[in-house]
Amino acid sequence: MADKVTIADVARVAGVSRQTVSNVLNTPDVVRQETRQRVLDVVGELGYRVNQAARQMRTGRSRLIAIRIDPDRDGINGSVLDRFLHGLTDSAARSGYRVLLYTADDDRSEVATFEDLLGAYEPDGFVLTGTHHQDPRASWLLDKGVPFVTFGRPWGKEAEARHPWVDVDGAAGTAAATRHLLDAGHTRIGFLGWPSPSGVGDDRREGWARTLAEAGIDHTDLGRATSDAVADGEAAAHDLLGSDSGVTALVCVSDSLAVGALHAARSPGLAWRVDARPDLPIAVIGFDDTPVAKAVGLTSLSQPLKEAAASCVTLLARILEGTETARASAASPAPVLLEPSLVVRQSA
Amino acid sequence: MADKVTIADVARVAGVSRQTVSNVLNTPDVVRQETRQRVLDVVGELGYRVNQAARQMRTGRSRLIAIRIDPDRDGINGSVLDRFLHGLTDSAARSGYRVLLYTADDDRSEVATFEDLLGAYEPDGFVLTGTHHQDPRASWLLDKGVPFVTFGRPWGKEAEARHPWVDVDGAAGTAAATRHLLDAGHTRIGFLGWPSPSGVGDDRREGWARTLAEAGIDHTDLGRATSDAVADGEAAAHDLLGSDSGVTALVCVSDSLAVGALHAARSPGLAWRVDARPDLPIAVIGFDDTPVAKAVGLTSLSQPLKEAAASCVTLLARILEGTETARASAASPAPVLLEPSLVVRQSA
DNA sequence: CTGAAAGCGCTAACAT
DNA sequence: ATGTTAGCGCTTTCAG
Numbered sequence: 001m002a003d004k005v006t007i008a009d010v011a012r013v014a015g016v017s018r019q020t021v022s023n024v025l026n027t028p029d030v031v032r033q034e035t036r037q038r039v040l041d042v043v044g045e046l047g048y049r050v051n052q053a054a055r056q057m058r059t060g061r062s063r064l065i066a067i068r069i070d071p072d073r074d075g076i077n078g079s080v081l082d083r084f085l086h087g088l089t090d091s092a093a094r095s096g097y098r099v100l101l102y103t104a105d106d107d108r109s110e111v112a113t114f115e116d117l118l119g120a121y122e123p124d125g126f127v128l129t130g131t132h133h134q135d136p137r138a139s140w141l142l143d144k145g146v147p148f149v150t151f152g153r154p155w156g157k158e159a160e161a162r163h164p165w166v167d168v169d170g171a172a173g174t175a176a177a178t179r180h181l182l183d184a185g186h187t188r189i190g191f192l193g194w195p196s197p198s199g200v201g202d203d204r205r206e207g208w209a210r211t212l213a214e215a216g217i218d219h220t221d222l223g224r225a226t227s228d229a230v231a232d233g234e235a236a237a238h239d240l241l242g243s244d245s246g247v248t249a250l251v252c253v254s255d256s257l258a259v260g261a262l263h264a265a266r267s268p269g270l271a272w273r274v275d276a277r278p279d280l281p282i283a284v285i286g287f288d289d290t291p292v293a294k295a296v297g298l299t300s301l302s303q304p305l306k307e308a309a310a311s312c313v314t315l316l317a318r319i320l321e322g323t324e325t326a327r328a329s330a331a332s333p334a335p336v337l338l339e340p341s342l343v344v345r346q347s348a
Numbered sequence: 349m350a351d352k353v354t355i356a357d358v359a360r361v362a363g364v365s366r367q368t369v370s371n372v373l374n375t376p377d378v379v380r381q382e383t384r385q386r387v388l389d390v391v392g393e394l395g396y397r398v399n400q401a402a403r404q405m406r407t408g409r410s411r412l413i414a415i416r417i418d419p420d421r422d423g424i425n426g427s428v429l430d431r432f433l434h435g436l437t438d439s440a441a442r443s444g445y446r447v448l449l450y451t452a453d454d455d456r457s458e459v460a461t462f463e464d465l466l467g468a469y470e471p472d473g474f475v476l477t478g479t480h481h482q483d484p485r486a487s488w489l490l491d492k493g494v495p496f497v498t499f500g501r502p503w504g505k506e507a508e509a510r511h512p513w514v515d516v517d518g519a520a521g522t523a524a525a526t527r528h529l530l531d532a533g534h535t536r537i538g539f540l541g542w543p544s545p546s547g548v549g550d551d552r553r554e555g556w557a558r559t560l561a562e563a564g565i566d567h568t569d570l571g572r573a574t575s576d577a578v579a580d581g582e583a584a585a586h587d588l589l590g591s592d593s594g595v596t597a598l599v600c601v602s603d604s605l606a607v608g609a610l611h612a613a614r615s616p617g618l619a620w621r622v623d624a625r626p627d628l629p630i631a632v633i634g635f636d637d638t639p640v641a642k643a644v645g646l647t648s649l650s651q652p653l654k655e656a657a658a659s660c661v662t663l664l665a666r667i668l669e670g671t672e673t674a675r676a677s678a679a680s681p682a683p684v685l686l687e688p689s690l691v692v693r694q695s696a
Numbered sequence: 697c698t699g700a701a702a703g704c705g706c707t708a709a710c711a712t
Numbered sequence: 713a714t715g716t717t718a719g720c721g722c723t724t725t726c727a728g
Contacts, residue, residue, distance in 0.1 A: 005467075006705060017715045022707055032713060049467025053404040054705035057720040062401070069434050079639070082430040086417050089449045098469060101437045101447040119353075119397025121446060230643055259643045291427070292643045295578055295607045354721060365699050370723055380697065402721030405704040 005048045014042040025050060056122065065092055065316060066100045066123040068110060070130070079290050080305065081129065084151065087309030088127065095317050097124070111140050118146065125316045127151060131165075132199060138163060147319045149312045153335065155199030164315040164333030166308050170200060170287070171207030173301040173340035177251045177285040178211040180299075180342055185280055186249040187215075190240045191223040192233055192261055193253040201225075204253045204287060221245060226257065233260025241265065241282065249283040249348070255293045255300055258286030262298060262347060283348035287340075297346035304338050311336040353396045362390040373398060404470065413440055413664060414448045414471040416458060418478070427638050428653065429477065432499065435657030436475065443665050445472070459488050466494065473664045475499060479513075480547060486511060495667045497660045501683065503547030512663040512681030514656050518548060518635070519555030521649040521688035525599045525633040526559040528647075528690055533628055534597040535563075538588045539571040540581055540609055541601040549573075552601045552635065569593060574605065581608025589613065589630065597631040597696065603641045603648055606634030610646060610695060631696035635688075645694035652686050659684040 011018045016039060023031050024039040031039075042048075056062045067088065070081055089099045100123055104110035114137075117123055124147065128137055131152035141148045142162055153167040174191075181189050191208045194201035205223065212219040224240050226232040233256060240247050241264060250265075252258035265282040286293050289302035315336070359366045364383060371379050372387040379387075390396075404410045415436065418429055437447045448471055452458035462485075465471055472495065476485055479500035489496045490510055501515040522539075529537050539556045542549035553571065560567040572588050574580040581604060588595050589612060598613075600606035613630040634641050637650035663684065 004705095007707095008705085018705095019707080019716080020714060023714085026707075030713075035713080047463065047467070049464065051470070051705055052468045053401040053410070053470065054720090055707075056401040057405065057705080057722090058707045060720085069437050071434055079427055079430065082427065085449070086419055086451060089417050090451045093451065098465075099449040101433070101449060103434060103438045103441065115395065116397065117446075119395070120400045122399070122401065256643075290639070292640045295604075295640045296644060352721095355723095356721085366721095367700080367723085368698060371698085374723075378697070383697085399721055402704090403723075405706090405721080406723045408704085 005046045007048070007050070010039065010042050010046060010048050013046065014039045060122070061320075062122045062124055063097050064100045064121060064123040065097050065125055065127060065313070066102060066117055066121075067127040068104055068113075068129065069101050071103070071105075080288050080303065083305045084129070084309050087306040088312060090306075091310040091313040095313055097313070097317070107136050110137055114140065114144075114146070118144075124320050125149070127312050127316065131155060133197060147316060149315045151308060151312055152200070153337075162333075164319070164335060166311040166315065166336040166338070168303045168308060168338050168340050170204040170340070171210070173287065173342075174204045174207035174251050174253075175211045176207075176340075176342050177299075177301060177348075178208050180344070181249045181251070181283055181285070181348065182211070182215055184249075184283065184348070186283060187217060188246040189217075189219075189222065189249045189251060190245065190247040191219070191251050191253075192236050192240075192257045193223060193225050194228060195225045201253050208251045222247060228254055228256050230256050230260040230263070233257030234264045235260070237261035237264035237284075238267070248280050250285070252284065252286050255286035255288050255290045255298065258284050258298055258300065258347075259292055259296060262296060285342075285348045289343050293343070293345070299345045299348035300343055301340040302343050303340050307338055308336075311338070353394045355396070355398070358387065358390050358394060358396050361394065362387045408470070409668075410470045410472055411445050412448045412469060412471040413445050413473050413475060413661070414450060414465055414469075415475040416452055416461075416477065417449050419451070419453075428636050428651065431653045432477070432657050435654040436660060438654075439658040439661040443661055445661070445665070455484050458485055462488065462492075462494070466492075472668050473497070475660050475664065479503060481545060495664060497663045499656060499660055500548070501685075510681075512667070512683060514659040514663065514684040514686070516651045516656060516686050516688050518552040518688070519558070521635065521690075522552045522555035522599050522601075523559045524555075524688075524690050525647075525649060525696075526556050528692070529597045529599070529631055529633070529696060530559070530563055532597075532631065532696070534631060535565060536594040537565075537567075537570065537597045537599060538593065538595040539567075539599050539601075540584050540588070540605045541571060541573050542576060543573045549601050556599050570595060576602055576604050578604050578608040578611070581605030582612045583608070585609035585612035585632075586615070596628055598633070600632065600634050603634035603636050603638045603646065606632050606646055606648065606695075607640060607644060610644060633690075633696045637691050641691070641693070647693045647696035648691055649688040650691050651688050655686055656684075659686070 007018050007021050010021045020031060021039055024036050028036055092099050102113050104113050126148040128148055128150040129152060131150045133155050148163060150165040153165050178189055191205055193205045196202055209219055222245060224236040226236045237250060237260060250261050252261055261284045265284060286298050286300040289300040293300040355366050355369050359369045369387055372384050376384055440447050450461050452461050474496040476496055476498040477500060479498045479502060481503050496511060498513040501513050526537055539553055541553045544550055557567055570593060572584040574584045585598060585608060598609050600609055609632045613632060634646050634648040637648040641648040
């Protein structure tokens with residue numbers, strides 16, 4: 001085990017008092033340049049690191065950010081959280097924070113975990129993902145005055161944004177996808193989405209609907225809603241492509257549904273569709289640009305996860321570093337909305 | 349913020365001394381049943397949680413396990429770590445530990461992070477993934493006497509297993525896959541692997557080679573090695589299937605290569621192969637059972653990641669809970685080797 | 697079986 | 713600008 005180097009060791013070697021060392025570390029400007037340098041040299045020499053536990057006892061700050069790691073529901077979209085987590089850990093480290101993981105099966109058990117964590121490890125803040133209507137997690141944290149950021153905007157109508165959030169503009173993404181298909185010559189463009197109400201799902205549908213409307217195309221009957229599984233996407237696509245809607249392209253709310261749609265589009269039963277318009281093969285666009293999309297050549301919308309994670313850290317750090325009064329005053333949380341980008345592959 | 353409940357509050361309400369409360373929490377058998385119950389009731393009532401920072405200062409134990417989160421290199425195999433992480437967080441929580449994340453670009457920077465972490469947050473142990481020949485991380489930790497477990501066996505020849513490890517038996521997996529293909533009637537079974545030396549890769553190749561040998565089939569020229577990208581897998585499969593080797597089935601070291609192989613098998617240029625043996629379409633089996641495998645209908649070997657994670661926690665906890673002397677005596681670390689299972693889908 | 701005292705390493709006040 | 717004091721919440725001696 002590494003020999004424990006304390007602030008006293010540094011002080012002794014540098015020939016100053018403990019407090020001066022602490023000052024150099026926490027309030028550098030209050031120490032004379034010369035002394036500061038000497039202390040810093042000794043710190044480097046001895047490989048001194050401030051002990052978090054001790055600092056935490058004194059300051060009440062743990063420099064820990066807690067986040068839930070999901071059970072990776074359907075697998076395909078799971079990789080999004082994975083990449084987000086990596087970005088978060090990286091950004092947090094740059095700001096002097098570490099990421100603490102926890103699991104929870106539902107909102108209730110997640111709130112219970114908040115209590116546990118706050119009582120034991122005292123994380124300075126939380127990053128919430130997968131926000132939804134009537135999210136009890138946000139209200140609880142708000143209630144207790146625990147700092148947090150959500151990755152995902154507050155969806156409820158009562159969402160006066162009482163907390164900072166970061167999100168990716170889903171509507172902008174599907175709008176870009178729809179425009180891409182229009183440019184390629186498609187006019188009958190369908191949408192495979194999730195049942196309403198779904199914050200994320202409705203938002204993504206909106207971008208598609210709006211863009212078609214702007215192009216003067218009626219989208220009645222061009223949309224389908226289903227749960228998020230490959231098989232469901234396949235069925236829905238079959239239904240839509242097989243109908244007399246004349247659909248030649250599909251924008252999908254997720255890569256899961258898009259992969260299903262791709263299967264459907266390539267199925268023998270629908271082959272006549274391709275033959276009917278050999279110049280315009282059925283196009284499919286997914287959302288999230290998961291590894292699956294890359295593997296099957298699916299055009300998809302890529303979320304700027306690294307940037308999103310960095311924004312979360314920045315926002316959280318701003319609250320954490322703010323004064324008590326600033327915290328309480330609930331200063332405008334300045335949400336961050338990022339744009340996804342279209343990654344074009346064979347499928348469209 | 350939650351009102352801070354300390355051990356003193358519990359003591360006061362329960363009408364005992366602080367020490368008694370501490371005893372109830374840490375050495376229950378030393379307290380009279382009656383008193384114990386009363387204290388525990390108050391603990392529940394007040395929602396008391398022992399403060400980690402304070403406990404850590406006294407005991408030197410943080411109840412933190414640190415693990416690196418990878419940058420998710422090729423995307424496809426990234427989901428393995430994701431699932432492992434979830435299992436680890438879950439198992440750790442059950443044993444009273446939390447998981448702390450960090451990132452590192454290479455072994456050197458990871459070792460630097462060890463120093464940082466140990467100086468600041470003092471994690472009780474580490475879980476190392478992606479072990480390889482001459483792994484400097486393991487030697488460093490061994491050197492410093494820091495407890496750790498690796499997910500992945502020690503591969504070097506000097507691997508006297510000076511530390512506990514958990515791994516999945518890759519050879520057993522590819523052997524099962526090869527047997528599955530033999531049972532289906534294939535005899536010319538190829539292998540797509542990684543260049544040697546690669547601990548994981550060589551192990552997986554070995555299972556295939558051994559099984560063919562046992563079946564009396566010469567596997568000379570039936571193997572190919574390439575880096576782990578879909579395109580590489582496709583090229584190698586093309587080469588192998590297009591040769592006069594008579595290969596009708598492929599066992600692959602990863603889902604990435606298998607997806608590539610699947611592309612190749614379905615490519616028009618190789619269609620004659622399918623026609624030549626309509627009763628025996630080209631079969632492909634991957635490794636890791638990633639979401640991609642599920643999405644494209646690829647038969648693959650699934651690692652018991654939840655169990656692997658649980659074993660890591662168990663092993664680490666055993667060291668951590670052991671006495672100092674037991675720790676130093678480097679008792680046989682009792683490695684754990686788990687078997688992957690074959691998930692059969694359309695591709696084989 | 698229960699109580700009292702000491703101190704882990706650090707930093708916010710207050711001296712100097 | 714630098715040094716002194718006190719105490720965060722807990723557990724590990726040691727007495728009763």
